[in-house]
Amino acid sequence: EAVEKLRLQDKKFEVVGEHNGDYFVGKDCTDPLGRTIPILPSSFVDSANASGFVHSVPGHAPYDYVGIEDLKKDGKTLEKYPGLKEKAEALKPIALIKTPGFGEFPAIEIVERMKIKSIKDKSALDKATAELYKAEYYGGTMRDKLITLGLTPDENNRNNFGCLQYSGSSVEKAKEDVGAWLMRDGLADEFHEISRQAQCRCGGTVFAAIMPEQWFLDFNAHGWKEKSYSCLEEMLIHPEVYRKQFRDVFAWLDKRPCARRRGLGTRLPFDKNWIIESLSDSTLYMAFYTVIKKIREHGVTEEKLTPAxxxxxxxxxxxxxxxxxxQVLDDLRAEFLYWYPNDLRHTGVSHVTNHLSFMIFAHTAIFxxxxxxxxxxxxxxxxxxxxKMSKSKGNVVLLDDVAKNYGADLFRLYMVSSAEMGGTLDFRRKDIESAxxxxxxxxxxxxxxxEAAKSEGKDGDAVRWFLSNFESALKESTQALEELRLRDYVQISFYRVLNQFEHLQKRASVEEKNYVAKRVLSKWIRLLSPVxxxxxxxxxxxxxxxxxVSVAEWPPVEEALIDEKAQAAEDYVLKAASDAREIIAMLTRKQPxxxxxxxxxxxxxxxxxxxxKLLESAPSADAITPASPDDALSLYAAKNFYVLSAAKLREIDEKAVLAQAAGFLSKELGAQVSVETEEESKSERREKAMPLKPAITIE
Known part of the structure; x- marks a missing residue:
């Protein structure tokens, strides 16, 4: 593979022979400093990467240190290659880098700390390598003197060689400087590899190649990155967490091939033998979308679509x-200005590293x-x-099937309500059927x-509760929509309101339902029309x-209808009903x-x-100290502190609220419901009553 890669990268060489890896084990080679170093066998080196030979740094690379130590214990391999045992035993780690938090030989130190025993501990070695490389690259500096394990200070002074001109440099800078020195002196050459293994659609392996006379986009051209960073910082990025990823991509972008020799596409204007590469060519198409309709309408033909x-x-x-x-040009210009700029571009996160970043650069370069x-x-x-979707697993969701089986509206509602933009959406058929x-x-x-809106209606407690909740939902969901919290928008405007409507159906009279229909129906339809x-x-x-409805006025929030007291009163009724159900279920579970x-x-x-008074004087639940284990009121206040603090405790007439709802509660619970105060009660359970939590006696 290395030969093929070198040919693709236009390197001039001659193949003088072919040998297996065994041929090289135990032999020597010369490094760029002129030192003779041995060639060792290894199980962890990827032979498909570059030349298949890797320089070993056992003082700073956990894999290299553990690999050499394993080799020293591998009698069978040492016997197979004459002289290999002596060469392996003679190897001593050399300290090149000083890193905060580590000693002279950090690879040895981290291997011992993580108790790594052999090269088979791949997971631990990967973690150790990632930790050490990060610490050295971002915090390490080149040593003033090289230190070889096992040598005395005098021996180390005599044994220092090469590279000391980089003493004190950061590892990040020294890496660039050493590479430049080796290239300049003809001691090294570039070998390009792709960042990850890939295959083309035909099944062949993808290699990095150098095309003669290749055209590049220079993202470091004077002033271009500065303008693009400026654009990025002024943009809405949602979710905001991805802004840093854009910044990292911008910093990494340098020169990128922008043309190819074959395939479909636009000819490069500077050289007609080349076709503009698709990602470089597709980042302005939203501008073309704005005018294509007018281009066709006016019959502007292809040959007239010139740079001018x-x-x-x-x-x-x-x-x-x-x-x-x-007049045609003026019409097209007006159409473009009507639609542009592009207010919001939506796509998948995977496009941050290419299409979306290129889009920003293309716009700042041209517009x-x-x-x-x-x-x-x-x-x-x-x-x-x-x-993960896979044909072999049979779980691929095809858009054609979505349109046929679910339709756009159901699919939109389900998708938006199931996950935030920054989260992974798990498409489940049983969930979409529920939706x-x-x-x-x-x-x-x-x-x-x-139909109900055509009939006469009347106000009432249930009406005030529902309208207050609806206007609150309208206010909250509108804000969520404006902030692109789409899941919150659907959960509030659709599911919460739908559940409250279902309670209203059981709680309200026909006239009250008619009243609600007149006040709410138009607003609710407009509220849900985006999804x-x-x-x-x-x-x-x-x-x-x-x-x-798509162009109707957005429903305004009627703040005057938001009645926290009405909401608290009805929520109190619902909680009392729920508590009663639990007690009934417990009493009848074993003996119906x-x-x-x-x-x-x-x-x-x-x-x-x-x-x-207790809630007003206590800043938190921890500040409430019961006078004794029997101080039930203080224990209740501490346990329910935040719920009770938010409740309209003084404003709710509990007896009146429950008495008004007694008919509803009787129907819901399947038994006659009566309401009394603790002062009036003769029940043994009366002392169990707490504010906003009535005692419940079942007969």
């Missing part, structure tokens, strides 16, 4: 292509600042049924409300909406029986006042 044409349309420079009428891209949003990859049922409930509910545009257009028309009566006993006014 695009200078005029995209840059507003020059008179344009003479064969295209001025004025006001036409630079404004934002990029990104999502992680999609897996299926808990696993399908929720969408069907939403559609049915909206159609029912469209389910097609369904919402149909529901908009059925509900009497004018025009298209009919529950005839349920008594809810609300806490005394004395307890309410005491709890309110």
């Amino acid at each position: 044409f695009f200078d005029c349309v995209f840059l507003g420079e020059g008179e344009g292509e003479p064969s295209v009428p001025k 004025a600042r006001e036409q630079w891209p404004r934002g990029i949003s990104l999502n992680e990859m999609v897996i299926s049924e808990g696993q 399908r049922r929720s969408v069907a409930r939403f559609a049915s509910l909206c159609e029912g409300m469209a 389910m545009p097609h369904l919402c257009e149909e529901l908009w028309e059925k509900s009497g909406g004018k025009g298209f 029986r009919k529950i005839a009566k349920i008594t809810l006993t609300v806490a005394s006014q004395k307890k309410r006042e005491a709890l309110a």
